[in-house]
Amino acid sequence: LFVDAPLQGGARIALERSQANYLLNVLRLKAGEAVLIFNGRDGEWRAEVSVEGRKAADLVCMEQTRQQGAAPDIVYAFAPLKHARLDYMVQKAVEMGAGVLQPVLTRRTQSTRVNLERMRSNAIEAAEQCGILSIPEVREEENLERFIKGLDKDRLVVFCDEDAPVSNPVQALAKLGNKQPRLVVIVGPEGGFTDQERALVAAHERCVCVSLGPRILRADTAAVAALAIVQSVLGD
Ligand code: SAM
Numbered sequence: 001l002f003v004d005a006p007l008q009g010g011a012r013i014a015l016e017r018s019q020a021n022y023l024l025n026v027l028r029l030k031a032g033e034a035v036l037i038f039n040g041r042d043g044e045w046r047a048e049v050s051v052e053g054r055k056a057a058d059l060v061c062m063e064q065t066r067q068q069g070a071a072p073d074i075v076y077a078f079a080p081l082k083h084a085r086l087d088y089m090v091q092k093a094v095e096m097g098a099g100v101l102q103p104v105l106t107r108r109t110q111s112t113r114v115n116l117e118r119m120r121s122n123a124i125e126a127a128e129q130c131g132i133l134s135i136p137e138v139r140e141e142e143n144l145e146r147f148i149k150g151l152d153k154d155r156l157v158v159f160c161d162e163d164a165p166v167s168n169p170v171q172a173l174a175k176l177g178n179k180q181p182r183l184v185v186i187v188g189p190e191g192g193f194t195d196q197e198r199a200l201v202a203a204h205e206r207c208v209c210v211s212l213g214p215r216i217l218r219a220d221t222a223a224v225a226a227l228a229i230v231q232s233v234l235g236d
Contacts, residue, residue: 079189
């Protein structure tokens, strides 16, 4: 369970109403029962439920069960989609190990106003469900050109493009060596990238342009496929 409070032995955390309701009425925890909590900074802690009535509860931090590790340095850069498709994309990107979520605005991006709060709450929910302790950073939307130009030269860019010559993406990435600790995966908008954008991204010093196969995938499917391939070849 994610809690937005410092965690240390003996700390008492007042839960928000929705969290208290989840613990007491969905999980049906009773006073003294334990739940694992994290805040994205202080590792994972076992905490005991302290109940006040049927609607309010506190947690008392007992002992640390996992240390906070380094967050994965995988930036997932994507043209924002609308509503449910964006929710899905954010959840899956977090499950597949993205450490930073970066909306990028491209020429054909249809959804240029991004609800960052909603993205953050989806990222937290996904982190809770897959048991990671770091909450992915949600960055403000940025223009594609500025984003590419602002990247470190040595950061690997995995550029997913349905117009790339069809070849085996696993082999293409395996050529780079086993581990690539700092990388960006880029997936485009519903209408794809323009030729000008392709040239812009390809001009980055360490860009690998990959095909995810001969079929044009929906952008949210491409997110899962690309991150799964990247993790299987270059991840830890
Ligand atoms: N119209 C669909 C939609 O609404 O999602 C498909 C959009 S597809 C053009 C969106 C992005 O997914 C592309 O810009 C590219 O980054 C990625 N993509 C889709 N199929 C791909 C493929 N076969 N190989 C590489 N990237 C792909």
